[in-house]
Amino acid sequence: MSSRITRPWSDGPQHPRLADGDVDIWHLTLPSSWNSSCDELFGLLDQREQDRARQMPRPADQASHVVAHAGLRDVLGRYLGAAPQSLRFSTGRHGKPYLADTRLSFSLSHTTGGALVAVSIPGPVGVDVESATGPDRSALADRFFSPREAQVLRTTPESDVPSRFLTYWTCKESFVKALGLGLSHPLNRFEIRFTDAPRQAEIWSAGRRRDEWHVRQLELPPPYVGAVTVRHRPRHLRTWTWRPQSVARPALPTP
Numbered sequence: 117m118s119s120r121i122t123r124p125w126s127d128g129p130q131h132p133r134l135a136d137g138d139v140d141i142w143h144l145t146l147p148s149s150w151n152s153s154c155d156e157l158f159g160l161l162d163q164r165e166q167d168r169a170r171q172m173p174r175p176a177d178q179a180s181h182v183v184a185h186a187g188l189r190d191v192l193g194r195y196l197g198a199a200p201q202s203l204r205f206s207t208g209r210h211g212k213p214y215l216a217d218t219r220l221s222f223s224l225s226h227t228t229g230g231a232l233v234a235v236s237i238p239g240p241v242g243v244d245v246e247s248a249t250g251p252d253r254s255a256l257a258d259r260f261f262s263p264r265e266a267q268v269l270r271t272t273p274e275s276d277v278p279s280r281f282l283t284y285w286t287c288k289e290s291f292v293k294a295l296g297l298g299l300s301h302p303l304n305r306f307e308i309r310f311t312d313a314p315r316q317a318e319i320w321s322a323g324r325r326r327d328e329w330h331v332r333q334l335e336l337p338p339p340y341v342g343a344v345t346v347r348h349r350p351r352h353l354r355t356w357t358w359r360p361q362s363v364a365r366p367a368l369p370t371p
């Protein structure tokens with residue numbers, strides 16, 4: 117993937133413009149508890165998003181959900197020149213959200229304390245973020261990774277295994293999210309291969325390189341590990357920070 121990276125993670129513009137082939141990644145900080153900002157952002161969500169928040173038993177999860185989805189709406193609204201609360205999402209067969217009547221493709225991923233929104237023209241795009249503070253899941257590699265990927269992990273120095281596992285995992289998840297299939301697509305049916313080009317990876321399946329797909333590892337603030345996959349060669353990959361303060365917020369009822 118050829119890409120030019122702007123000054124990383126500076127505050128994102130209010131009126132971003134995307135040209136064909138551009139990919140923007142927005143980093144959102146998620147709160148660890150419900151706060152006054154959540155009260156206000158809750159009003160940007162549609163009924164379904166609000167109901168999902170209400171059904172979450174832990175206030176911390178409610179808060180993360182509200183900020184992630186309000187952030188997603190605000191980010192997309194900035195590109196489309198639309199109010200965040202006016203966006204109407206549709207959902208693909210396997211759960212991938214999309215907006216009808218626009219070429220803008222997007223993907224959301226969240227983990228403890230942080231979320232990423234990837235925005236791209238054209239699509240599709242998939243993004244995944246994981247926190248390295250979570251439990252070590254590298255034992256899953258034998259079950260979910262290709263034989264070659266699992267072998268790479270077996271020959272990795274023990275102290276590097278958790279982070280290498282997350283690198284593979286986020287690249288793989290970003291691909292199945294770009295496909296829109298999520299985990300219904302077996303993760304061991306395809307393979308991530310890293311190249312000499314820094315932070316770039318290829319997708320291989322059935323013994324063939326899938327040239328149309330471009331995977332990029334993201335340089336994220338620790339403890340986050342993330343990757344984005346797009347089905348075009350990006351011209352630019354820009355990284356922005358989203359802050360809730362810049363959203364025009366109506367005051368509406370809390371969950």
Ligand SMILES: CC(C)(COP(=O)(O)OP(=O)(O)OC[C@H]1O[C@@H](n2cnc3c(N)ncnc32)[C@H](O)[C@@H]1OP(=O)(O)O)[C@@H](O)C(=O)NCCC(=O)NCCS
Nearest residue numbers: 210211212213224225226244245292293296297298299300
């Ligand atoms: C999509 C999936 C890979 C997400 O993985 P995850 O690491 O748990 O979660 P992430 O935070 O990275 O991504 C979640 C977001 O991805 C998006 N998403 C959901 N399904 C998606 C799909 N099929 N493709 C792409 N994106 C999807 C949503 O925006 C979701 O956010 P939300 O849950 O807050 O609405 C996984 O949950 C999944 O595959 N779900 C579908 C399960 C499935 O395939 N069932 C079989 C149906 S036949």
